[in-house]
Structures are given as C-alpha cells and as structure tokens.
C-alpha cells in the first residue's frame with residue numbers, strides 16, 4: 740500500500756542497517772494492508788511474528804556495530820531496544836489472545852517506535868560513526884572502516 744515507507748531522512752549512513760529499516764517499514768505497511776483488507780488472524784500473526792524476528796535481528800546488528808565502534812551510548816540504546824522488544828511481544832500476545840481492539844494501537848505503536856527510534860536514538864550512533872568515518876565523497880556511504888565487517892556480515 741506504501742502508506743508507511745522508509746525515507747532518506749531516516750538514513751543512518753550504514754547501508755545494511757538502512758536496508759533493515761526499510762524492510763521493517765515494508766512489514767508494517769504489509770501489516771496495515773492485511774488488517775484493513777480483512778486478512779485472517781493467521782496471516783496477520785505470521786506477519787507480526789516476522790516483524791518481531793526482524794526487529795530483534797536488526798537490534799542485535801545495531802548493538803554489534805555499536806560495540807565494535809565503542810559507541811558510548813550503547814547501554815542506553817540497548818535498554819530502549821529491550822523496551823521495544825517487550826512491548827512488541829506484548830502486543831503480539833494480546834493479539835493472539837484475541838484482543839482485536841489492539842489492532843489500531845498496534846499499528847500506531849509499530850510505526851511510532853520505528854520512526855521515533857530511528858530519528859532520535861539511532862541517529863546518535865549515526866552521528867558518532869559519521870564523526871569517526873565521514874562519508875566517502877564518491878559513494879555517499881560511510882567508509883568501509885571500522886564497522887564494515889559488522890555491517891556487511893548482517894543480512895539486509
């Protein structure tokens with residue numbers, strides 16, 4: 740439906756992490772479409788579970804990168820990730836328990852954490868990395884050092 744889409748302003752300057760963010764937006768968008776077109780609970784639950792798995796995988800990738808780069812805000816960032824993981828899990832459990840009234844809240848929550856977390860918390864490591872390794876003038880990407888080993892080893 741393209742209601743929820745990744746935008747350039749969400750770029751954290753690391754291609755792999757940007758791709759993961761894009762995929763999370765795609766999943767939320769898919770979820771919105773499934774909910775508004777009356778897809779079955781089973782289909783919605785599958786998407787929700789995929790969204791949760793991709794979110795966790797993405798958080799681990801970010802934490803690995805922040806660890807590798809000795810980012811000073813790692814602990815606070817990790818705490819925020821944990822809170823989001825817990826909240827997502829609770830929404831999914833409520834949904835699976837038949838709490839249909841949470842549908843709208845769930846979508847609102849998903850899109851809100853995604854945009855707010857990226858634009859505030861993720862931007863902190865982005866700025867830190869940018870200061871350590873300014874963008875390459877030709878590619879517009881962060882230079883391949885020192886975090887390329889982490890970023891390139893993660894799935895997009």
Ligand SMILES: [Fe+2]
Nearest residue numbers: 797801857861
């Ligand atoms: Fe992120």
Ligand SMILES: [Fe+2]
Nearest residue numbers: 801856860861
């Ligand atoms: Fe994050």
